[in-house]
Amino acid sequence: MTSSPFWRDALEKASExxxxxxxxxxLLREAPLFDLGRSADRVRRHLHPDDVVTYIVDRxxxxxxxxxxxCSFCAFSREEGAPDAYxxxxxxxxxxxxxxxxxxxxxxxxxxxLHPDWGLPEAVRLARAVKRYPIRLHGFSPPELWHFAIRxxxxxxxxxxxxxxxxxxxxxxxxxxxLDDEVRGVISPRKIGWRQWAAVMREAHRQGLSTSATxxxxxxxxxxxxxRHLVRVRELQEETGGFTxxxxxxxxxxxxxxxxDPRFGExxxxxxxxxxxxxxxxxxxxxxxxxxxxVQVSWVTxxxxxxxxxxxxxxxxxxxxMMEENVVASAGVAFRMSEEEIVGTIRDxxxxxxRREEHRCST
Amino acid sequence: xxxxxxxxxxxxxxxxxxxxxxALALFRTRDIHAVGEMADLAxxxxxxxxxxxxxxxxxNPTNICVNRCKFCAFGKGKEEPLAYTMTMDEILVRAxxxxxxxxxxxxxxxxLHPDLPFDFYxRMLRTLRERFPEMHIQAFTAVEIDYFxxxxxxxxxxxxxxxxxxxxxxxxxxxxxxFAPEVRNRICPEKITGDRWLEVMEEVHAxxxxxxxxxxxxxxxxxESRVDHMRRLRELQDxxxxxxxxxxxxxxxxxxxxxxxxxxGLADLLSLAVGRIYLDNFRHVKSxxxxxxxxxxxxxxxxxxxxxxxxxxxxxxxxxxxxQAGQExxxxxxxxxxxxxxxxxxERDTLYNVxxxxxxxxx
Numbered sequence: 001m002t003s004s005p006f007w008r009d010a011l012e013k014a015s016e017x018x019x020x021x022x023x024x025x026x027l028l029r030e031a032p033l034f035d036l037g038r039s040a041d042r043v044r045r046h047l048h049p050d051d052v053v054t055y056i057v058d059r060x061x062x063x064x065x066x067x068x069x070x071c072s073f074c075a076f077s078r079e080e081g082a083p084d085a086y087x088x089x090x091x092x093x094x095x096x097x098x099x100x101x102x103x104x105x106x107x108x109x110x111x112x113x114l115h116p117d118w119g120l121p122e123a124v125r126l127a128r129a130v131k132r133y134p135i136r137l138h139g140f141s142p143p144e145l146w147h148f149a150i151r152x153x154x155x156x157x158x159x160x161x162x163x164x165x166x167x168x169x170x171x172x173x174x175x176x177x178x179l180d181d182e183v184r185g186v187i188s189p190r191k192i193g194w195r196q197w198a199a200v201m202r203e204a205h206r207q208g209l210s211t212s213a214t215x216x217x218x219x220x221x222x223x224x225x226x227x228r229h230l231v232r233v234r235e236l237q238e239e240t241g242g243f244t245x246x247x248x249x250x251x252x253x254x255x256x257x258x259x260x261d262p263r264f265g266e267x268x269x270x271x272x273x274x275x276x277x278x279x280x281x282x283x284x285x286x287x288x289x290x291x292x293x294x295v296q297v298s299w300v301t302x303x304x305x306x307x308x309x310x311x312x313x314x315x316x317x318x319x320x321x322m323m324e325e326n327v328v329a330s331a332g333v334a335f336r337m338s339e340e341e342i343v344g345t346i347r348d349x350x351x352x353x354x355r356r357e358e359h360r361c362s363t
Numbered sequence: 364x365x366x367x368x369x370x371x372x373x374x375x376x377x378x379x380x381x382x383x384x385x386a387l388a389l390f391r392t393r394d395i396h397a398v399g400e401m402a403d404l405a406x407x408x409x410x411x412x413x414x415x416x417x418x419x420x421x422x423n424p425t426n427i428c429v430n431r432c433k434f435c436a437f438g439k440g441k442e443e444p445l446a447y448t449m450t451m452d453e454i455l456v457r458a459x460x461x462x463x464x465x466x467x468x469x470x471x472x473x474x475l476h477p478d479l480p481f482d483f484y485x486r487m488l489r490t491l492r493e494r495f496p497e498m499h500i501q502a503f504t505a506v507e508i509d510y511f512x513x514x515x516x517x518x519x520x521x522x523x524x525x526x527x528x529x530x531x532x533x534x535x536x537x538x539x540x541x542f543a544p545e546v547r548n549r550i551c552p553e554k555i556t557g558d559r560w561l562e563v564m565e566e567v568h569a570x571x572x573x574x575x576x577x578x579x580x581x582x583x584x585x586x587e588s589r590v591d592h593m594r595r596l597r598e599l600q601d602x603x604x605x606x607x608x609x610x611x612x613x614x615x616x617x618x619x620x621x622x623x624x625x626x627x628g629l630a631d632l633l634s635l636a637v638g639r640i641y642l643d644n645f646r647h648v649k650s651x652x653x654x655x656x657x658x659x660x661x662x663x664x665x666x667x668x669x670x671x672x673x674x675x676x677x678x679x680x681x682x683x684x685x686x687q688a689g690q691e692x693x694x695x696x697x698x699x700x701x702x703x704x705x706x707x708x709x710e711r712d713t714l715y716n717v718x719x720x721x722x723x724x725x726x
Contacts, residue, residue: 033665034396034403041396275658275702276665297438307659311396341624348627350393 007031011039014287024227027284028320033276040283040314047293048316053351054294055342058107058138059100059323063088063126067113069143073177073219075114075255075330087115090129097133100323104339106355109320111138111174119151120159125165132168141174144202146192156203164207171204173213173247179229179302183221187258198236205242213243217281218273219258226272226281231286237291245294245317248285249301250278254332275306279313286314288318298341300328303335308345317356318342368397375401375640378408386590388642390633400624402636404668409646410669412723414706415715416697417673419468419501420461424449424487426683428474432508432551434540434582436618436684436717438474448476454487458495464674469495469711471502472537475510481522484511485529492530499532499713505574506538507564509555527570530705533713534567536575536610542595550582550621556593561599568605573714575649578605580634581626583616589634593641600644607671607715608647609638615684631655632666639667647715652692653681657700664704670711671697 007030010023019027025034067077078085088096097108108130115122123140129136140148140163149159160168177184179194192200204211213233217226237243250273253259272281278298283310286295296317297310307318321339328334338346346353368387371665381389386512389398424450428438439446448717449457458469484503491500503511503526511522513639523531524555532641540547555563567574593609600606608683611634613626631650641649649670652660660671674692692700698721701708710718 002572034400037399038396269699269703274700275661276704279662303656303658304625305631305656306662308628309632309662312393344624345627349629 003048011035011287015043017290019206019231019288021224021227021231024230024284024288025223027287028223028226028272028280031090031280033280036280036283036287037313040286041312042296044314044316045291049291051352053316053318053346053349054354054356055318055339055346056107056320056356057103057105058109058136058320059096059103059105060109060111060320061088061093061096061326062113063093063110064115064118064212065113067325068116068117068147069114069188069190071177071191072261073187073216073251073253073256074327075252075332076327077155078292080116080292093126093129096324097130097135101133101135103321103323105135105321105323107136107173107320109139111141111172112144112202114147118148120148120154120162121152121259123148123159123287124162127168133254136169138170138172139168141172142197143192145171145200145204146196153251156173156200160200160204160207160209164209169210171201171209171211173201173211173243176229176233177216178219178221178225179215179344180221180225180230183219186220194232196269198232201236201242202240205240209342210244211244212245212247212296215246215248215281215285216251216275217248218268218271220264220267221271223272225316226284230285230347234291236290237289241291243292245296246285246289246292247296247298247319248278248281248326249298252301252331252333255330258342275302278302278306279309282310282315283313298337299337300325301333304337304341304345308349309360311346311349311351318346318353364393364397365394366569368392368394370633371640372397376641376721377407380643381641383590383594386593386637387496387586388639389640390586390589393629395629395632398633398636399666402639403665405639405643406648406667406669408480410542412705413669413709413720414664414701415670415702415709415711416694417468417711417713418464418694419470419673419713420457420464420466421470421472421536422449422454422457424454424471424473425476426474427476429477429510430475430551430553432540432554432564433620434550434579434614434684441477441722448479449652451487451490455490455494458498460489461498462495464675466498467718468499468501468673470535471500472504472507473499475507481511481515481517481525485525488526488529500530501533501535501713503533504535504537505560505567506555508534508563508567509559509712516537519563520570522684523566523570523572527572533572533607534558534564534574536577536606539577539592539596541584541585541588542592546584546588552724557595561595564605565599568603573605574605575608575610575613576600576645577610578634578638579612579614580659581630582621582623583606590641597642597644602673603608606645608649609642609645610649610651611638612651615681617656617684619684626655628659631659632663635663635668636666657692657696661700661704664701664706671701672706674699 297315299307650663
């Protein structure tokens with residue numbers, strides 16, 4: 001790899017919290033892996049000096065796969081009426097929650113497609129159905145919240161306050177993909193733009209709901225787009241302080257429309273969605289987002305082995321047991337981890353595994 | 364950096380040989396950035412920025428084996444339902460497939476069959492050499508060579524001479540496992556001893572044939588026994604210089620009699636990196652992507668590895684024990700994966716002659 005010494009300046013600026021989009025892009029492109037790793041590890045140990053790596057026992061529930069968005073990177077969504085389209089019934093939902101509680105789970109991560117018939121009343125009803133049980137509800141990413149608002153003709157503030165009233169505890173940071181409308185125009189043209197995503201998060205934070213923020217990379221973006229995403233999240237966090245965690249993960253191309261594009265192979269080969277690229281992006285995320293306490297590794301997309309290494313490249317949270325995972329699995333990637341495996345993997349890396357405290361969402 | 368590591372780093376920089384204590388300290392540390400950088404330095408000194416791969420075809424002619432090693436899910440008794448032995452025609456079909464994919468090597472290892480005469484193997488070699496003179500035949504672990512000597516009553520040197528005359532080009536490094544008797548007695552009591560394995564290899568090298576050396580880790584061995592294993596390899600290599608590459612192999616638990624989980628990413632990287640740093644008289648360290656998965660194989664290119672084996676096409680031994688990687692990687696996939704790690708892909712033949720060097724980045 002050709003390295004100019006400029007990455008050193010960028011690294012220094014990053015460690016002072018001053019990195020610009022250009023600095024971050026330079027780090028992604030040129031900084032040697034171990035320099036990035038060591039710097040990210042330093043930030044991580046400064047924020048979490050006790051060697052603790054957290055995780056959560058929760059269940060991922062996808063209430064429907066019917067979605068009007070039909071993003072080209074998504075293998076999960078279906079049109080209404082498709083033979084394998086589904087909406088979970090009340091009894092299926094209840095069964096899944098009871099299983100989670102029986103397994104010692106403390107949270108439901110609830111997300112679904114943008115169903116054409118679903119508005120705020122349906123969402124409120126679903127939230128109440130979950131909250132009949134003593135369990136945290138981490139649910140409804142910004143595109144879903146936006147969809148409910150449009151369908152029901154109410155404001156985002158109204159959607160959030162009604163769901164909060166119904167028991168919503170925190171909001172997952174999904175649907176962020178890459179917070180850049182040029183990239184979104186290619187991979188998710190019908191999804192809300194980055195400003196709307198930010199607006200929903202701002203409102204959630206204003207109403208006292210904490211949220212996570214995600215980033216899906218390794219599709220068609222350039223390092224500059226990743227850098228812009230990181231800076232935008234950092235700036236929003238400056239403003240609200242409402243993000244508890246940041247979760248970068250990689251695009252999984254199986255069964256997606258995007259992977260059928262003849263130009264895609266070359267684009268992906270140049271991207272950072274591979275294993276070494278993942279560690280680089282994770283480290284740069286940790287370096288830039290010093291104002292977000294937690295950076296989560298993604299065993300769901302990268303597997304247990306790479307996720308473990310991620311703990312040395314800035315990650316301080318191992319995510320969750322999931323119990324079921326449908327979105328990434330639709331793309332043909334189905335890693336599985338039990339709580340024992342998560343705990344063993346964290347220990348093997350020399351860290352202390354600890355179940356995440358109840359009030360901290362970050363799936 | 365820990366003081367003991369600093370001392371080791373200085374030795375690596377100065378090109379001073381590692382002690383066994385040094386190797387142990389490297390296995391025990393969790394400063395993976397330091398270990399990675401040392402291994403990378405040791406590797407670059409020998410191999411620069413090049414990463415080798417080979418277009419090869421594996422053939423496992425039989426899974427019937429008189430040894431029943433506890434870590435092995437491949438070996439079967441003669442009467443078991445999944446037992447198989449290929450006919451010469453079946454072997455030739457696979458070799459022909461190899462040729463059609465421009466393979467430069469046939470890689471042949473199998474079980475210790477109770478009935479097949481030594482002549483079967485000599486005929487196989489002669490036939491393959493006649494039909495496929497352009498492909499190098501790398502075949503038979505030291506365990507099989509010892510077995511041939513026992514079933515024929517011929518001395519090792521004579522067995523090797525006959526095999527070489529029939530077309531054997533070099534030997535793989537399997538069957539080494541862990542040399543220490545207390546480990547060997549627990550995992551493969553019927554297999555030849557570590558002493559005998561080394562004795563066979565010394566004869567092989569004396570006959571002018573190259574070989575590789577493996578180490579099976581992640582089962583019941585201790586770190587001390589891994590270091591002892593590498594010490595004995597380094598000593599023999601000092602005498603013969605006949606080993607080409609060191610190949611740590613990750614134990615796979617499925618369908619075996621050893622109750623352990625899969626190895627962690629950290630254990631995989633440390634085995635490779637410490638091997639690179641300690642085995643200063645080995646030119647190459649290979650990360651077999653079938654064993655550790657393509658993701659860890661790619662990351663390992665920053666941890667001292669300069670070889671990711673090859674296209675493989677059909678692999679039965681590790682897959683019997685639950686390997687999660689596929690059985691085949693195309694040349695394009697291998698080249699992309701190496702480039703993404705910032706390295707120069709080089710297709711090699713069995714003896715590390717360059718077949719083709721790719722430019723560092725896609726045109």
